[in-house]
Amino acid sequence: xxxxxxxxxxxxxxxxxxxxxxxxxxxxxxxxxxxxxxxxxxxxxxxxxxxxxxxxxxxxxxxxxxxxxxxxxxxxxxxxxxxxxxxxxxxxxxxxxxxxxxxxxxxxxxxxxxxxxxxxxxxxxxxxxxxxxxxxxxxxxxxxxxxxxxxxxxxxxxxxxxxxxxxxxxxxxxxxxxxxxxxxxxxxxxxxxxxxxxxxxxxxxxxxxxxxxxxxxxxxxxxxxxxxxxxxxxxxxxxxxxxxxxxxxxxxxxxxxxxxxxxxxxxxxxxxxxxxxxxxxxxxxxxxxxxxxxxxxxxxxxxxxxxxxxxxxxxxxxxxxxxxxxxxxxxxxxxxxxxxxxxxxxxxxxxxxxxxxxxxxxxxxxxxxxxxxxxxxxxxx
Numbered sequence: 001x002x003x004x005x006x007x008x009x010x011x012x013x014x015x016x017x018x019x020x021x022x023x024x025x026x027x028x029x030x031x032x033x034x035x036x037x038x039x040x041x042x043x044x045x046x047x048x049x050x051x052x053x054x055x056x057x058x059x060x061x062x063x064x065x066x067x068x069x070x071x072x073x074x075x076x077x078x079x080x081x082x083x084x085x086x087x088x089x090x091x092x093x094x095x096x097x098x099x100x101x102x103x104x105x106x107x108x109x110x111x112x113x114x115x116x117x118x119x120x121x122x123x124x125x126x127x128x129x130x131x132x133x134x135x136x137x138x139x140x141x142x143x144x145x146x147x148x149x150x151x152x153x154x155x156x157x158x159x160x161x162x163x164x165x166x167x168x169x170x171x172x173x174x175x176x177x178x179x180x181x182x183x184x185x186x187x188x189x190x191x192x193x194x195x196x197x198x199x200x201x202x203x204x205x206x207x208x209x210x211x212x213x214x215x216x217x218x219x220x221x222x223x224x225x226x227x228x229x230x231x232x233x234x235x236x237x238x239x240x241x242x243x244x245x246x247x248x249x250x251x252x253x254x255x256x257x258x259x260x261x262x263x264x265x266x267x268x269x270x271x272x273x274x275x276x277x278x279x280x281x282x283x284x285x286x287x288x289x290x291x292x293x294x295x296x297x298x299x300x301x302x303x304x305x306x307x308x309x310x311x312x313x314x315x316x317x318x319x320x321x322x323x324x325x326x327x328x329x330x331x332x333x334x335x336x337x338x339x340x341x342x343x344x345x346x347x348x349x350x351x352x353x354x355x356x357x358x359x360x361x362x363x364x365x366x367x368x369x370x371x372x373x374x375x376x377x378x379x380x381x
Contacts, residue, residue, distance in 0.1 A: 030146055035079045037086045038139025040131045041095035046071075047131035050078050051139045060132055065097040072105055081107060087142040087149070089114050099154050109152035115320065116141045116148060150289055150299070157286035164260050168253060168282035172275075175249045178242050185239045192232050193217070214240060253278050262287075265381040269373055270342035271335025276328050280374060283325040287378040297371040300325045302364070317364065326367075329374065333367045345370075 034053045039046055048071065050058040058078065063071045075084060086102060086109045088095060102109055120137045121127060142149060154162065186209055193201055193208065207213055214236050221229045257263035257278040266277035290296040297303040301321020307314045336345030345366060352362035 030085075030143070031083070033079065033083045035084045036139045036142045037075065037078075037084060038135040038137065038142065039086060039088045039095075039098070040135040040138065041088060041098065042131070043094050045131075046095065046098060047135045048074075049132055049135040049139055051136070051143070053143070055140060055143055057136070060135075062131070068098060068101045071098070072101065075107065081105075084108065085110060085142060087112050087138045088152070089117060089138060099152065103154040107155075109155045110142060110149045111152050112138050112141045112149050113320075116145055153285040153289060156288050161286045164256060164262075165282050165285040167256055168278045171249050171253050171256075172279055172282055175246060175253070175275075178246050178249070182239065182242050182246065185235055185242065189232065189235050189239070192228065192235070196221075196228055196232060209239065250275055257281075262378050262381045265377040266374065269332060269370070269377065270345065271332040271338075276331050279328040280325060280378075283322050283328070284378060287375065290375065293372045293375040296375040297368055300329060300371055302326060302329060302367050302371045304364070304368075329367050329370050330363075332370050333363055336366065336370070337363070 030053060032053050035058065036051045036053075037048050038051070039048045045062055045064050048061045048063070050060075052058055059074070061071060061074050075081075075086075078084060084107060086107055088099070088109065089112050099109060117134065117137045120140055121129075121134075124137075153165070157165070190208070201208070217236055218233060221233050224230075254274045257267075257274045260278070260281060262281050262284075263274065263277040266272050266280055267274055272280075284296075287296070290299060294303060298318070299321055301318045301323060303318060304315040305318045307316050333345070336342040337349045348369060349362050349366050352365045353359065357365065
């Protein structure tokens with residue numbers, strides 16, 4: 001059986017004339033002594049299945065967040081810590097206590113994309129579905145597609161990086177929800193205001209939802225007790241409340257971003273404001289997870305995927321990857337090709353158009369270049 005050493009592995013170093021083995025927390029790889037633990041995470045219980053390097057099952061354990069010590073003792077019985085690799089799907093909030101416990105004890109954790117375990121189930125001759133079977137499939141993905149998995153951020157990020165990323169992630173998640181609510185309210189108000197005023201309201205309020213326009217509507221509808229008018233008033237008041245919350249969260253994000261050297265470095269990129277920079281930091285957590293800029297671009301779903309056969313060589317859009325990170329870099333790219341954008345970015349975009357590429361594909365090329373710059377900024381921050 002062949003083992004992929006990749007960029008992860010054990011580094012032999014001469015120290016004071018003696019050959020020593022240095023093991024970083026992010027320097028695990030597969031070898032004949034490896035023990036792979038696949039974990040299926042749920043709200044009330046987790047199931048773990050242990051396998052050796054040949055995929056032979058070595059044990060199964062069901063546990064919960066209330067008895068994590070039982071799990072870690074079980075891991076200790078399976079072998080040396082440096083040989084153990086724990087694989088999990090994206091744990092969200094259900095496995096956060098498990099991951100934190102493993103991080104404190106310096107276990108190596110790798111995240112397995114859910115699509116890989118789903119493919120493993122589809123190609124299986126037995127499409128059984130249970131927690132133990134799902135956990136085993138997670139482990140099999142680690143064995144067969146090790147290079148397609150990433151070391152978990154908790155395994156290699158330091159405490160400062162984790163704390164900053166978690167704070168930003170919570171705030172930006174809330175901000176995105178509020179922004180969606182704001183868009184829904186505006187779309188509803190456009191229809192309702194048109195029913196009440198027809199298109200004549202544009203004469204009084206060219207910008208329908210500015211602070212001044214909202215005050216005008218509230219004052220004009222103050223004496224109108226019809227259902228339509230009261231419905232408009234309630235939505236306008238809710239819109240003001242949502243905008244105030246978005247503003248407050250944006251300020252809080254900015255304060256955290258100003259203390260992050262990574263976010264500060266990213267704001268040096270044209271079109272990358274503090275909120276966008278913080279969105280990138282929240283998704284990347286630590287750039288040490290990526291071996292090079294191409295790996296980073298692929299993770300963001302920006303680098304195109306090859307589809308070739310014989311003499312046909314085509315590149316297709318990558319629909320996978322981290323879509324939030326992709327969206328943040330997309331925002332930077334749109335800003336660079338705007339009227340008052342970045343001259344270098346616009347020149348590159350126009351050059352791709354002259355080469356015969358579509359506008360969308362030219363924008364993807366620009367995003368690929370921006371992703372490389374983002375990687376460099378984060379690497380040397």
